[in-house]
Amino acid sequence: MTSYGLKQRFSTVVVYVFLGVMAFLSIFPFLWMVIGATNTTSDIIKGKMSFGASLLVNVNTFLTQVDAPLVFWNSAKITIIATVLTLLISSLAGYGFEIFASRFREKLYTLMLLTLMIPFAALMIPLFMLMKQFGLINTHIAVVLPTVASAFIIFYFRQSTKAFPHELRDAARVDGLKEWQIFFLIYMPVMRSTYAAAFIIVFMTVWNSYLWPLIVLQSNDTKTITLVISSLGSAYYPDYGAVMIGTVLATIPTLFVFFAMQRQFVEGMLGSVK
C-alpha cells in the first residue's frame, strides 16, 4: 500500500513537472520580449535575462526608424474596417443561406465551401495582378477586399443560425417587420456570442496577416506593424532593442482581446477550423 502511495505521489510530481515546464516554455518568449525591450541589442544577442535600463533608448531608436503612430494606425484601420465588413457581409450571407434556402442556393453554398480548400499561395499572383489593374497597389482597400470574402465565416454564421429560434422570426414577421429589420433588430442582438467568436477569428487573422500585405503594401507610409517588425527583424544585423519594442506593440492588442474575451477566444479558435 505504501509503495502504491509512493508511486502515486511520484507520478503526480512528474505530471506537475511536465505541465509546469510546458507552461514555462510557453510563457518564456513573452518574458524574453519584455526583458529584451529594456536591454541593448548587444545584451540581447548575448542572451541577458535580466531587466536593463535601455527601454527609453530602444523606444527612441524604434521611433526614429519607424513612424510608429502611422504604422499602428494603418494596422488598426485595416483591422477594424476588415473585421466590421467581414462580420456584416458574412453574417448576412450565413443568415441568408440558412433562412432563405433554395435548391439553387444550396448548390452555390457547396461550391462556395470548396473555396475553403484554395491555398493562398495559389491566389497571390492573380490577386496581385487584379489589384494592379484596379490601381489599388499601396492602398489599404487592396488588403481589406480579399479578406472580406471569407467562405469560412459565412459557414460559421450559417452553422450558428441553425440555433436561432424560428419563433422569434415568425413573431417578427407577424408584427410586420421587414426581413432586413428582422436581421438587424432581432438576429444581430440575439447572436451576440457568435459575433464575438467570429470577431476574434477575423481580428486575429487580419491584425497578424503578413504575406498579402507584404505583397500589396510596398510604400512605407502604408505599412502595417507586422510588416515593420519583419523588415526590422530580417536585417542581417537587426537592432533587436527596437525590434522588441515593435513586437511588444504588435502583441498588446491581441493579448488585450485574449484576456478581455477569453471564453469567446477559445470558442473562436475551436470554431476557426471546424
Add this chain to the structure above:
Amino acid sequence: MSAISQRRMRPRFDVNGWLFVGPALALIATFMVFPILHSLWMSFQTGLGVRLSFGGMKNIYRLFNDPLFFTALTNTFIFFLVQVPIMLTLALITASLLNNPDIKFRGLLRTAIFLPCVTSLVAYSVLFKSMFVANGLVNTILINLGIVDVGIPWMTDPFWCRTMIIIAITWRWTGYNMIFYLAAMQNIDRSVYEAARIDGVPTWARFLHLTVPMLKPVILFTTVTSTIGTLQLFDEVATITGGGSAGGAAGPGNSALTLSLYIYNLTFKFAPNYGYAATVSYVIVFLVAVLSFLQFFAARERKA
C-alpha cells in the same frame, strides 16, 4: 398579403434571399474563384513579367527539372513529417494531463500553454530568431547546462536551422491543438476512466488504449489541418531566414525554402515569372485537395 401566407407561398425567385447572400457571393467570385481560375490559365503560360505567351506543358517540364523546386518540396515535407507528429503528441499528452479535474491551477496552466496562439507569426519568429543567435540565449543556456560544449550553429547549419524552425512552430501551435483535444475529451464519459482505474489499468495504458482511440477523429482532423498549414508555411521561414524580403538564400543551403516562399520569390524577387510560379502554386493546390478529401472522409467516419 400577410407575412405568414407569404412564407407559405415561397415565391420562386425571392429577392430577400439573394439580397442577403449577394454581396458575399460577389466578393468570393471576384477574389477567390476568378483568381484561382486565372492562375490555372497562367500556369500554362511562359515568359517574364506581363509578356506571357501560351507554353502548353513547358512549365510542367520545367518543374520536373528544377532543383530548387525539389529543394522546396523536400523541405516542406521534412517540416510536416517531423514537426506535425512531435507537436500533436505533445498536445495530446498535455491535454490528457490537464483533463484531470484534480490538477491544481488547471485554468492557469491551460491559459499559459494556450497563450502562444495570440502572437503573430512574424512577431514570434523574430523573437525566436533573437533567442537562437550564435552566442545568444539558447546556446548560453545549453552550454551552462553542460548539454553542449560549443554553441549550436542554428543559423548556419541546414539541419539546425530546420530544427530551430520546427521548435518555433511547435511552440506556437501546441497549445492551439491542445484546446481541440481538451474540447473533445469533455465529451468522453469519465466513468470509463474510473472503471479502468479501479480495474488497475496503468495510466499509460489508459492513455494509449482509451484516450487515443476515442479521440481518433479529432486527431485525424488536427493532423490534416496542421499538415495543410505546414504546406503553406511562409511567415516563419521568411522572417527567420530573411529569405522573403532581404534577398539571398532562404537559410543555409536554402534549407528553409518552402513551396510558398519559393512561389513568392519567383513572383516578386527574381525576374517575375508569373506563369511558372502559378504552376508551382498548383502543386500546393493539388496537395491540399488530396488532404482535404482525406479530412472529408475522416469527418464522415466521425459521424458514423
